[in-house]
Amino acid sequence: MSSCSELLLWSKEHARGANEHEFDWKGRLTFLQQKASEELLASVRQNQSHLLHAVCGAGKTELLFPSIFASLQEGKRVCVAAPRTDVILELFPRFQKVFPKTTIHALYGGAPNQEGFADLILATTHQLYRFENAFDVVFVDEADAFPYYADETLRRAVTKAAKKNAAIHYVTATPTKSLKTTNQSILSKRYHGHNLPVPRFSGLWGYARQLKKGKVPTKLQQWIEEKTKNNIPFLVFLPTIEMLENFPGVLPRVHAEHPERKEIVMQLREKKIPGLLTTTILERGITIENVHVAVVGAEQQIFTSSALIQISGRVGRSFQYPNGDIVFFHHGITHEMDKAKESIERWNEA
Incomplete structure (x- = not known):
């Protein structure tokens, strides 16, 4: 809205819906x-x-x-x-x-x-x-x-x-x-009773410089190729939109302003694409069966412990696939990375 928009306020009794509500859920709570x-x-x-x-x-x-x-x-x-x-x-x-x-x-x-x-x-x-x-x-x-x-x-x-x-x-x-x-x-427990997948740390030294030169670091390339070969859907989280857009190759990519974000995520869910690159916009509110996750530049400031916990939480959500790989590729381990891993381990011990 702007100052020149017309604004109407209703001061009488509030409207009420005329629906007869129905609760149609066949699931069972633990x-x-x-x-x-x-x-x-x-x-x-x-x-x-x-x-x-x-x-x-x-x-x-x-x-x-x-x-x-x-x-x-x-x-x-x-x-x-x-x-x-x-x-x-x-x-x-x-x-x-x-x-x-x-x-x-x-x-x-x-x-x-x-x-x-x-x-x-x-x-x-x-x-x-x-x-x-x-x-x-x-x-x-x-x-x-x-x-x-x-x-x-x-x-x-x-x-x-x-x-x-x-x-x-x-x-x-x-x-x-x-x-x-x-x-x-x-x-403290997931609905299927299995532990939360614990992230592993993997050094990816000089990744920013390599990506800027148009080269995917070998360790990251091998991770992507392994998931693709085994038909495992994957998400690769990157710290900036610039790094996302300049990432070499043809992998689909989404960020907050991407006009086709909804459609691309649906393609991953329906296994029409092997995986996608994303920013932290997909750290929450997305469930993809059997998805594996990599965070590139996990040491960067945008990846707070909360963000890393939420990103890790994309993995192992389904009853059929309660486990999965979550890797933090980094150029130096940070307190936030340690904090996220320790928090997940504490939940598993609860």
Whole structure:
């Protein structure tokens, strides 16, 4: 919006959806998932803020279903917000399947127009600038992700979008200190019960200089060729868009401003391409069965411990493929790399 845009505010009673909601999910929660889900539901019913702190791949989305359904049945309007478009794109079809009779809108930059009054809205946090005093229940997924944690105006937008005194609930694997709430559930195991894959460190000396000369470092080239030969989908994370765009070869690549990001990720999911190059834009909100991951330049500042934990969490998410290779290629080991590895090892010991 701009200062010359016309803005209309509705001051009467809020609109309500006319849907009879249906909960169509055939899955089963583990004991730990069930416990966390019931704790979250109790907080939602008591209108008390709740933090769901769960490892990557713990099945956090499924834990939200009972709380969302209970809220919808009570005639409440629900919002699930996330900082990244990719998270919303991942969640939308899943929610449509679970709540087949509910009008659901997915709001993100470039989203198509959607008709009807939505009882359930999935939105990037930027889209919540459009709402005021609109939601009875708000969940913020990946609440520690950039840019949400670093932008006070986004946090205010979430608060403004919620109705007065409505509690806001947070979901993440790597919470910041500011997200700690009185009510908290901790889920230390993935839904399939297997340990989190632990990253390995591998020196890739002078990689930036070699890539600048148009040469892929031998160790990285061998890693890519091995995955391609064995039909294992892979992601290669790079620290800058410049390095991404200048990477030698024809591998598909995506970044935050890429116009075909959604389509390229879908091609990887459908095994139409062997792998892709990406920035940290895909560190969250993406599940690819049996994907293996390499981080190039893991020592660079953009790869914080939280980012590295989330990137590692892309590996081993499916029941059929609970393991996989996660390698941090580096030009010197950093404290953040050590911190990420130690954090994952602690989860596995819990």
